[in-house]
Amino acid sequence: MSDKQNLFNKVWDLHTVGTLPSGLDQLFVGLHLIHEVTSPQAFEMLRERGLKVLAPERTVATVDHIVPTDVQSRPFNDMLAEQMMSAIEKNCQEFGVTLMDLKDSRQGIVHAVGPEQGLTQPGMTIACGDSHTSTHGAFGTIAFGIGTSQVAYVLSTQTLAMSRPKVRRVVVNGELAPGVFAKDVILYIIRKLGVKGGIGYAYEFAGEVFDRMTMEERMTVCNMSIEGGARCGYINPDQTTVDYLEGRPFAPQGEEFEKAAEWWLSLASGEDAEFDDEVVFNAAEIEPTVTWGINPGQSVGINENIPAVSAFPQEEQVGVQEALEFMELEAEQSMNGVKIDVAFIGSCTNGRISDLREAATLVKGHKVADGVKALVVPGSQLIAKQAEKEGLDKIFIDAGFEWREAGCSMCLAMNPDKLKGREMCASSSNRNFKGRQGSPTGRTLLMSPAMVAAAAIRGEVTDVREFSAVPA
Numbered sequence: 001m002s003d004k005q006n007l008f009n010k011v012w013d014l015h016t017v018g019t020l021p022s023g024l025d026q027l028f029v030g031l032h033l034i035h036e037v038t039s040p041q042a043f044e045m046l047r048e049r050g051l052k053v054l055a056p057e058r059t060v061a062t063v064d065h066i067v068p069t070d071v072q073s074r075p076f077n078d079m080l081a082e083q084m085m086s087a088i089e090k091n092c093q094e095f096g097v098t099l100m101d102l103k104d105s106r107q108g109i110v111h112a113v114g115p116e117q118g119l120t121q122p123g124m125t126i127a128c129g130d131s132h133t134s135t136h137g138a139f140g141t142i143a144f145g146i147g148t149s150q151v152a153y154v155l156s157t158q159t160l161a162m163s164r165p166k167v168r169r170v171v172v173n174g175e176l177a178p179g180v181f182a183k184d185v186i187l188y189i190i191r192k193l194g195v196k197g198g199i200g201y202a203y204e205f206a207g208e209v210f211d212r213m214t215m216e217e218r219m220t221v222c223n224m225s226i227e228g229g230a231r232c233g234y235i236n237p238d239q240t241t242v243d244y245l246e247g248r249p250f251a252p253q254g255e256e257f258e259k260a261a262e263w264w265l266s267l268a269s270g271e272d273a274e275f276d277d278e279v280v281f282n283a284a285e286i287e288p289t290v291t292w293g294i295n296p297g298q299s300v301g302i303n304e305n306i307p308a309v310s311a312f313p314q315e316e317q318v319g320v321q322e323a324l325e326f327m328e329l330e331a332e333q334s335m336n337g338v339k340i341d342v343a344f345i346g347s348c349t350n351g352r353i354s355d356l357r358e359a360a361t362l363v364k365g366h367k368v369a370d371g372v373k374a375l376v377v378p379g380s381q382l383i384a385k386q387a388e389k390e391g392l393d394k395i396f397i398d399a400g401f402e403w404r405e406a407g408c409s410m411c412l413a414m415n416p417d418k419l420k421g422r423e424m425c426a427s428s429s430n431r432n433f434k435g436r437q438g439s440p441t442g443r444t445l446l447m448s449p450a451m452v453a454a455a456a457i458r459g460e461v462t463d464v465r466e467f468s469a470v471p472a
């Protein structure tokens with residue numbers, strides 16, 4: 001491996017088993033994660049062709065999207081959800097794949113479970129029929145979201161045919177101010193580079209800000225690379241990565257772990273590593289950020305106003321106008337003080353223990369504003385258990401939040417947790433597309449979990465720094 005090679009190209013080369021006549025590289029897939037929404041048809045395709053799962057030991061399934069977060073008794077009220085659940089149970093049993101179902105204490109959102117279990121490791125290739133697979137890049141992993149037919153392809157061949165993206169290094173130097181979180185950093189990057197800015201690229205996030213981040217913060221950033229159009233995003237493995245993985249169930253143990261750690265660290269892009277492109281930002285410019293529109297790039301700092309329509313490039317202006325009309329917001333208004341109806345803390349972006357701790361710190365001793373429905377949905381059962389051990393559930397419940405079972409929940413509302421009518425939701429999730437949270441006219445404001453907590457208490461979008469207990 002040359003010193004000039006960045007981590008992405010090193011890992012890509014190590015996993016390339018051939019080049020197809022189409023020119024695509026055929027990559028070996030180290031880990032294939034499965035969930036109930038994008039796998040049923042894939043298993044059907046295998047059945048139709050009489051194929052087996054080639055490497056069941058490299059395939060792990062969990063259930064997350066359709067999981068009800070209150071009453072979980074079977075059969076589910078929603079027949080479609082029940083069908084998906086039965087299908088994944090049957091498929092995993094028949095094809096010999098490990099399934100972390102609702103009875104399994106490891107169950108949770110696929111992108112929470114992989115890292116938590118130590119399945120996600122540096123230098124690996126990971127595929128999953130889910131766009132936010134980019135989350136796993138936080139470990140210096142090349143992790144791709146794939147479609148259902150590709151799921152069938154990976155199940156049967158343990159490889160994936162892909163064209164090699166270019167690599168852009170996204171550097172953020174300096175120090176984040178208190179009250180500014182990983183979520184604000186990625187929202188800022190997407191706003192600056194655009195939701196299509198990453199097309200054709202893998203993003204390497206580098207610089208002081210990411211170096212200092214915990215693994216959970218790095219996951220939040222990499223999770224949303226896809227929202228910036230990038231094929232995937234990653235952060236070089238370092239001691240923080242190694243420390244996080246030590247002792248996790250699927251991580252190597254003892255001497256094997258030492259050897260693995262040495263190998264992981266050797267993969268990081270060196271000082272001389274070359275990139276196809278590089279952009280540099282300054283952490284001091286990043287404020288607590290909130291979206292005002294219908295894609296994750298349409299955001300502003302809490303103390304800025306939404307720009308005038310004329311400030312956008314000509315070709316974007318119609319879309320901006322449409323977004324403002326849908327959101328019932330005005331150009332040049334401030335987001336500070338916008339009323340909310342619902343507050344949602346959860347998702348694979350911000351449903352981890354550190355997110356719940358940050359939100360709970362803020363919520364403690366306060367009450368959810370009258371008329372606001374607020375819910376906390378931990379990303380996995382283990383996160384829920386840890387939160388309960390720390391008494392966070394009690395803090396949320398005392399404040400008037402609902403404390404729910406683990407799953408995707410209102411991030412995409414494939415379960416019963418849905419917005420109603422034109423409700424406005426402060427959400428710690430990653431997508432604010434029209435109708436994303438279950439009501440075609442429902443509206444989503446993306447922000448950090450601490451900002452969601454602040455909005456829940458005040459009943460309106462609020463600068464988290466106005467609270468005395470701002471988590472550092």
Ligand SMILES: CC(C)[C@H](C(=O)O)[C@@H](O)C(=O)O
Pocket residue numbers: 037038065129130131132145412
């Ligand atoms: C249901 C699934 C295919 C989808 C995805 O690919 O991301 C979902 O997880 C989402 O966040 O929109």
Ligand code: SF4
Pocket residue numbers: 064065109110111130132347348349407408411412429430
């Ligand atoms: S939490 Fe949301 S973004 Fe993440 S996998 Fe589930 S639906 Fe997709």
